[in-house]
Amino acid sequence: MLSATALIVEKTSSPFIVDAVELESLGATEVLVELKATGVCHTDVAVQRGSLPGAFPILLGHEGIHSQLHPVEDVAIELMILVGAGIVCTVGSKVRDVEPGDHVLLSYSFCKNCRSCREGQPYQCTQFFDRNFISENTDQSRTTTWNGTPIHASFFGQSSFCNPTIVQEACCVRVDKNYPLEILAPLGCGVQTGAGAVFNVVKPVENKVRSLVVFGIGGVGSAAIMAASVLHEDHPELLTTIIAVDRQQERLLLAKEIGATHIVNASNLNDTGIEIRRVTAGQGIDAAIDCTGSVPVINAMADALGAGGIAVSVGAPPAAARISIPVFPFINGCKRYQASNQGNSLSRNFLPLLADLYRQNRLPIDRLQKQYKPSEINKAVQDILDGTTIKPVIIWS
Structure with missing residues (x-):
């Protein structure tokens, strides 16, 4: 031994x-x-x-x-x-x-x-x-x-x-x-989980993603912001809008330093949705990643999607939790909801x-x-x- x-x-x-x-x-x-x-x-x-x-x-x-x-x-x-x-x-x-x-x-x-x-x-x-x-x-x-x-x-x-x-x-x-x-x-x-959600699931180059929102700027969310910034540097026409959402102002300021173009304080989720629509000129977001595992946030993420958008769940809610996705807007807008494990x-x-x-x-x-x-x-x-x-x-x- x-x-x-x-x-x-x-x-x-x-x-x-x-x-x-x-x-x-x-x-x-x-x-x-x-x-x-x-x-x-x-x-x-x-x-x-x-x-x-x-x-x-x-x-x-x-x-x-x-x-x-x-x-x-x-x-x-x-x-x-x-x-x-x-x-x-x-x-x-x-x-x-x-x-x-x-x-x-x-x-x-x-x-x-x-x-x-x-x-x-x-x-x-x-x-x-x-x-x-x-x-x-x-x-x-x-x-x-x-x-x-x-x-x-x-x-x-x-x-x-x-x-x-x-x-x-x-x-x-x-x-x-x-x-x-x-x-x-x-x-x-x-880092693999957050960056992989961008590189391997959202796939901004393949899907021509112009806008991305990340909910929850902890370790995973920060890695997602960094990965999006890397891809924007390599493909300036893509990911021109990278929105960081959190309730801690210090984390939002850090997100701005590591690649976010916009920051939103999520003290009120209804206001968050309004701000995302404002930033995207009413078009909704191309891609969204939730790193919180909070059911209200996951629902807000789905609501933020624009036509053809993809919502990616990284954070895990309690085992018995259920989310609520508006089915008709998803069908009408050809939207997607996907989970990601280890990016x-x-x-x-x-x-x-x-x-x-x-x-x-x-x-x-x-x-x-x-x-x-x-x-x-x-x-x-x-x-x-x-x-x-x-x-x-x-x-x-």
Whole structure:
């Protein structure tokens, strides 16, 4: 067994405990990664608080790396996958994609065998829930023990609130060793989700999108704004209108700095709709992305669409929530409503692209981040709940 430092949630709504755990031997398709940084995500907090399913005690964390409009409903979240970044130490006997010494970003797990995975769409893997939320290996074994008792780990195939950590091979994305891993840790979840919603779902170039509105300027929404700005720089005739909507003025001002052309304070959703119609000269919006998971906001997003528009849900409301879409205007205007998981991204291709955009100073994700020590995990959680920090990042050394 190998000793590791872990941030543990013992039971629902209890604070994180910093303690030692023991790691079991690697399985054939597992990788031992020494983490450099781990992003703290709303998904981690939602499981801790019981808003998303989890078995306790549990090791969370899914924004690891090696060497927003706040929801109206308390349990609505930005649905992001836990990711981290680090350096590969050891690999299992059947691992082929990475080797010791590789620098890797960690993203979501997938089976590789279902139809979606075989067709290059692992973000809709038929085993996605089991492989990412069940917090144990697919053979129902446990990788980690705490005080001699097996603990639920392998959250999103990685449980990157543990260092070193055992990771499923599918989660590992190899990157250039010159990249700053402590900055890139959130790429595999929040940034991938927001940027991917623009690049891979809205597809502004293919669909000739002139206007975009993003509801909720947290980590995911900010990444969407940045991605839209990148595409506008490359295609000046597109995305000439990028609207950021939030209730926090500081976040709206940041959105303006990272690419938004217009900002709207959403203290009153009716006024928000009026302002969007004003900005678009009454034509409605070409594309809209909701990062809040708030049902009233999702409904407002659908209402904001113009002819041929697409509304994309990224934030996840409570499981029993229902939205209300006006069907006739959708038919008459040939509009679309679509959900997106992980930005519909094939991580091994998309994350290196995002990392390269950061290196070119075109994706300033460092503007969103604040660094914390592992011992400050509960402070990081409170800051994300208060909205004082958009993206907390745990630095392991």
